[in-house]
Amino acid sequence: QVQLVQSGAEVKKPGASVKVSCKASGYTFTSHYIHWVRQAPGQGLEWVGIINPSGGDTGYAQILQDRVTMTRDSSTSTVYMELSSLRSEDTAVYFCARDIVVTAAHNSAALDYWGQGTLVTVSS
Amino acid sequence: QSVLTQPPSASGTPGQRVTISCSGSSSNIGDNFVYWYQQLPGTAPKLLIYRSNQRPSGVPDRFSASRSGTSASLAISGLRSEDEADYYCVTWDDSLSGYVFGTGTKVTVL
Numbered sequence: 001q002v003q004l005v006q007s008g009a010e011v012k013k014p015g016a017s018v019k020v021s022c023k024a025s026g027y028t029f030t031s032h033y034i035h036w037v038r039q040a041p042g043q044g045l046e047w048v049g050i051i052n053p054s055g056g057d058t059g060y061a062q063i064l065q066d067r068v069t070m071t072r073d074s075s076t077s078t079v080y081m082e083l084s085s086l087r088s089e090d091t092a093v094y095f096c097a098r099d100i101v102v103t104a105a106h107n108s109a110a111l112d113y114w115g116q117g118t119l120v121t122v123s124s
Numbered sequence: 125q126s127v128l129t130q131p132p133s134a135s136g137t138p139g140q141r142v143t144i145s146c147s148g149s150s151s152n153i154g155d156n157f158v159y160w161y162q163q164l165p166g167t168a169p170k171l172l173i174y175r176s177n178q179r180p181s182g183v184p185d186r187f188s189a190s191r192s193g194t195s196a197s198l199a200i201s202g203l204r205s206e207d208e209a210d211y212y213c214v215t216w217d218d219s220l221s222g223y224v225f226g227t228g229t230k231v232t233v234l
Contacts, residue, residue: 037225044126044212045161045163045169045212045228046225047214047222047223047225059221059222060222061222061223062220095168095169097168097169100171100174100180108157108174109159109214110159110174110175112171112180114169116168117168
């Protein structure tokens with residue numbers, strides 16, 4: 001069965017960086033885009049970005065594009081989301097999610113499988 | 125502040141029909157597919173609608189959606205207690221070159 005398993009909770013100081021992992025299983029890793037979505041405590045959902053595990057190409061939310069980097073390791077079927085220069089406003093649960101659409105086609109926002117979420121807390 | 129506006133709350137009694145709106149612009153809803161998600165407390169979102177009006181397998185046909193101009197809507201008919209959740213619309217925004225989520229609507233079953 002399809003599973004996305006994320007790394008554990010992180011506590012970081014302002015200005016630091018965090019790298020969250022998302023390990024995929026149960027399907028061909030390179031066949032589906034992976035998105036990252038975050039949710040601050042008590043707030044709504046916010047799209048962070050997308051990675052194509054096949055070619056490694058990425059797309060980021062404009063407000064984060066200077067600080068976020070998404071990478072993948074095909075040998076371990078894992079994607080990573082790194083966020084730098086952390087601020088208190090980055091405190092949120094970060095989810096990875098699989099796009100229904102295969103990487104041979106244009107991506108979508110139809111996310112059928114989600115990771116369990118990783119809480120990133122930024123506090124001095 | 126999101127470019128997609130939803131009402132903060134909506135409510136109904138069991139069996140009623142509830143509609144949630146999602147208002148955008150020509151650079152997002154007006155030109156792209158809309159997707160809808162349901163999020164129960166403490167859980168990851170669940171896909172309800174894709175390509176503006178398509179339901180994934182397993183989603184009850186009580187959930188339906190439409191898009192007209194720069195707005196979209198999600199309807200829940202035959203409201204049930206388990207429908208009490210937060211609902212979000214999402215679409216691509218051509219100006220931002222990224223996906224944008226709506227502000228979210230909390231549905232309460234009275």
